Amino acid sequence: MQNKHHLVVVGGGFGGLSLVQALRKTDIDITLVDKRNHHLFQPLLYQVATGGLSPANISTPLRELFRKQINCRVVMDEMVDLDLTTRQILLGDKKLPYDTLVIAAGATNSYFGNDQWATHAVGLKSIEEATEIRARVLSAFERAELSTDEAEINRLLTFVVIGGGPTGVEMAGAISELSHHTLKGDFRKIDATKARILLVEGSDRLLAAFEPTSSARALHSLEKMGVEVWTKSRVKEIHPDHIVVDHQGSLQKIYAGAIVWGAGVKGNTIGAKVAAACGVTVDRGGRIPVLPDLSVANHPDIYVIGDIAAAPMEEGKFVPGLAPAAMQMGEFVARKLKSRLVGAKDPGNFRYVNKGNMATIGRAQAVVELPFPKINFGGYLAWLAWLFVHINYLIMFQNRLLVMLQWSWTYFTRNRSALLITHPREEDMKPVVGAVSQPPTV
Amino acid sequence: MQNKHHLVVVGGGFGGLSLVQALRKTDIDITLVDKRNHHLFQPLLYQVATGGLSPANISTPLRELFRKQINCRVVMDEMVDLDLTTRQILLGDKKLPYDTLVIAAGATNSYFGNDQWATHAVGLKSIEEATEIRARVLSAFERAELSTDEAEINRLLTFVVIGGGPTGVEMAGAISELSHHTLKGDFRKIDATKARILLVEGSDRLLAAFEPTSSARALHSLEKMGVEVWTKSRVKEIHPDHIVVDHQGSLQKIYAGAIVWGAGVKGNTIGAKVAAACGVTVDRGGRIPVLPDLSVANHPDIYVIGDIAAAPMEEGKFVPGLAPAAMQMGEFVARKLKSRLVGAKDPGNFRYVNKGNMATIGRAQAVVELPFPKINFGGYLAWLAWLFVHINYLIMFQNRLLVMLQWSWTYFTRNRSALLITHPREEDMKPVVGAVSQPPTV
Incomplete structure (x- = not known):
């Protein structure tokens, strides 16, 4: 028996999944390595963070996805290093040889050098982070209901979302839904609809990657939903109970009940090790620079795709860190491998x-922007388009009809079915500011 | 305005919920205290532990349940002590006065004095424990797939369930389903259907609270499902990777990939504090002794209901720790309060x-046992009866239609939709037995 070509794919996100699926009819032996046992549909993670969906609704076990793809083996483990001389990746106490290696390890939150902020301002990249945000937001309402100190109640009912990109805009909108509709009438002392939701953005507009008309639409919609939007506002400090913001030149201290981080991501840490081994350097966003064919310079057997790749486009720009881009990269590398191994047409760059x-x-x-023809639109129609695209992706997976039912339920009733506080941490149960010397009567 | 009677109910389980709901049309001011924000349908927790349902499917926020019951206020906090002189309960840094107090704080796992076992053998009383069991069981399969050591693979594919009561029987059956059907074909190296599932029971039969014919039925069904049942087997030691069992007189060492505890529960710790304050002593099961009217001796304003109550029945027996019993106790105390406060008929004992x-x-x-007429039956009909009763309870809650759909899906496809490993702990990712000096190739 001839030895088959062994492809190792590190990461079961959008990029890794597309790549492996595109190679299903080939003779290539594939090992998909992921430290998680599931593919996560990250675009809906904000729904988990705000109690609209359960974690399992947006996750599919990788083994289930590839049960029938017999040329793919799934390995749940974490890649910790790369050995170029023996062409092996290191997985904790094991090692795995490859003929071709594809790094698709994705991105994590970036706090721009202020890693201590991570404890206070939770990002939105994993299920654990989403359920942690959910617990913090819901616990803030609970603690406000119990408090007798007006300043403390105002603090607890202030929610700060940092970063005005798609994640921040979605989170701010969803927290507004939660406080103004879902929790309305749930409390006896506080008025949940009085919650203050503050979205802080460093640049001069929301959704900076979009056209200015879309930014204006998003701003208008959020303000109608009761979200306060601060642009040209840079976060200077983040503490457990407050942030300090340079708001258009003046320093402001904002006390908050929960702080959500949506301001930046960077390539996962394995990126730096891969880059170092290959003699290149990750960029400021922790991304591995690749050639126009997505391989690493001088290493034609190593490709990098998705959010962890710094892939050049025209005019010095890079391929954006979006799910569709990661999927296109995965499909491209699949074509590349087919051309190299079974003589299919070379897709070039x-x-x-x-x-x-x-x-x-x-x-x-x-808000929706289409490139050809160049059309921007917003409102209900845009939302339907957004929904259609997401349904379309979700139904690629088994069992996702239930998610749609769940979602329809949430939409029509404004009820959220997953308002759980799990893993409440000790410190979340106690007031952060001040100490009450005499126990108040609640 | 006349001061209304203030009832404080501690615990939003089956007992507390029934009590509060039964008082919805009265003039009594109710405060429901729970350290969780949700009511948990514990009878289906084993489905969460084995990936069939999501935590949110079996939990309902207490605030949602009582949104429209305007005489009820929900307080998310933990009762830590009782002050009889001022008639107040203490909640961390706050205190809460009562006119009548009902303790319905439920039960937790009991390791019979071996509290160090809790880390290695997880019980099944909370959502966190259920998702921890889920992660451990699924991680054991994942690690077995990666291992090259046959003894280690055999260990990882051995699942021990301790305790042959309803929880243990359900868990053993569900893990068998998982390995023999759900995960079949998911792995490339190991055969998930070869997993060994061992159910260890101290007495001479399963379901000791049931008739011997039901025990025999359960044994027969489990054995047909591939579960190994050891009766008259007492657990002597529990370690991270093995247990020591006195199996009908001979000491056996069983290496296991995951160990589940279903052998015993005891009243929550607040029980001992309440008992001490009231001048009584909790029994060996941590339960507070009560009079036949469910009040504490010499404290007619304090009632105890549900799993934390040692309530006398005929012949020295106690009311069993079952959901229906807790609900009946809640309804009884509601009638008692109505008789005391609004002159309704006294329900006696x-x-x-x-x-x-x-x-x-x-x-x-x-298996099902009916008392009048005295009928025992098993098999498919019993399962339909079980399903009917559980559906009947679940549809008391909004949104539960979705759970039934989810469940039907699981039933017909044998797919489990929530096979997530979340919060994988560092030590779960590493082999427990031995150390591999040379990294093997996987």
């Missing part, structure tokens, strides 16, 4: 095709 | 009405 850009803002509000 | 007993074993297998 990777070209990112922008099929449009969309962001949801809240219930029945979104 | 509490009498537990046994409406039957049921336990599910696996897919389409259960």
Whole structure:
């Protein structure tokens, strides 16, 4: 028996999944390595963070996805290093040889050098972070209901979302939904609809990657939903109970009940090790620079795709860190491998095709930008388009009809079915500011 | 305005919920205190532990349940002590006065004095424990797939369930389903259907609270499902990777990939504080002794209901720690309060009405015992009865139609939709037995 070509793919996100699926009819032996046992549909993670969906609704076990793809083996483990001389990756106490290696390890939150902020301002990249945000937001309402100190109540009912990109806009919109509709009438002392939701953005507009008209639409929609938007506002400090913001030149201290981080991501840490081994350097965003064919310079057997790749486009720009881009990269590398191994046509260099850009803002509000013909639109129609695209992706997976039912339920009743506080941490149960010397009567 | 009577209910389980709901049309001011923000449908927790349902499917926020019951206020906090002189309960840094106090704080796992076992053998009383068991069981399969050491693979594919009561029987049956059907074909190296599932019971039969015919039925069903049942087997030691069992006189060492504890529960710790304050002593099961009217001796303003109550029945027996019993106690105390406060008829002493007993074993297998007429039956019909009773309870809650759909899906496809490993702990990712000096190639 001839030894088959062994492809190792590190990461089961959008990029890794597309690559492996595109190679299903080939003779290539594939090992998909992921430290998680599931593919996560990250675009809906904000729904988990705000109690609209359960973690399992947006996750599919990788083994289930590849049960029938017999040329793919799934390994749940974490890649910790790379050995170029023996062509092996290191997985904790094991090692795994490869003929071709594809790094698709994705991104994590970036706090721009202020890693101590991570404890106070939770990002939104994993299920654990989403359920942690959910617990913090819901616990803030609970603690406000119990408090007798007006300043403390005002603090607890202030929610700060940092970063005005798609994640921040979605989170701010969803927290507004939660406080103004879902929790309305749930409390006896506080008025949940009085919650203050503050979205802080460093640049001069929301959704900076979109057209200015879309930014204006998002701003208008959010303000109608009761979200306060601060642009040209840079976060200077983040503490457990407050942040300090340079708000258009003046320093402001904002006390908050929960702080959400949506301001930046960077390539996962394995990126730096891979880059070092290959003699290149990750960029400021922790991304590995690749050639136009997505391979690493001088290492034609190593490709990098998705959010962890710094892939050049025209005019010095890079392929954006979006799910469709990661999927296109995965499909491209699949074609590349087919051309190298079974003599299919060489696809040349990777070209990112922008099929449009969309962001949801809240219930029945979104913005959509299409490139050909160049059209921007917002409102209900945009939301339907957003929904259609997401349904379309979700139904690729088994069992996702239930998610749609769940979602329809949430949409029509404004009820959220997953308002759970799990793993409440000790410190979340106690007031952060001040100490009450005499126990008040509640 | 006349001061209304203030009832404080501690615990939002079956007992507390029934009590508060039964008082919805009264003039009594109710405060429901729970350290969790949700009511948990514990009878289905084993489905969460084995990936069939999501935590949110079996939990309902207490605030949602009582949104429209305007005489009820929900307080998310933990009762830590009781001050009889001022008639207040202490909640961390706050205190809460009561006119009548009902303790319905439920039960937790009991390791019979071996509290160090809790880390290695997880019980099944909370959502966190259920998702921890889920992660451990699924991680054991993942690690077995990666291992090259046959002894280690055999260990990882051995699942030990301790305790042959309803919880243990359900868990053993569900893990068998998982390995023999759900995960079949998911792995490339190991054969998930070869997993060994061992159910260890101290007494001479399973389901000791049931009739011997039901025990025999459960044993037969489990053995047909591939579960190994050891009766008259007492656990002597529990370690991270093995247990030591006195199996009918001979000491056996069983290496296991995951160990589940279903052998015993005891009243929550607040029980001892309440008992001490009231001048009584909790029994060996941590339960507070009560008078036949469920009040504490010499404290007619303090009632105890549900699993934390040692409520006398005829012949020195106590009301069993079952959901229906807790609900009946809640309804009884509601009638008692109505009689005391609004002159309704005094219900006298509490009498537990046994409406039957049921336990599910696996897919389409259960045992049911009805008292009047005295009928025992098993098999598919019993499972339908079990399903009907559980559906009947679940539809009391909004949104539960989705759970039924989810469940039907699981039933017909044998797919489990929530096979997530979340919060994988560092030590779960590493082999427990031995150390591999040379990294093997996987």
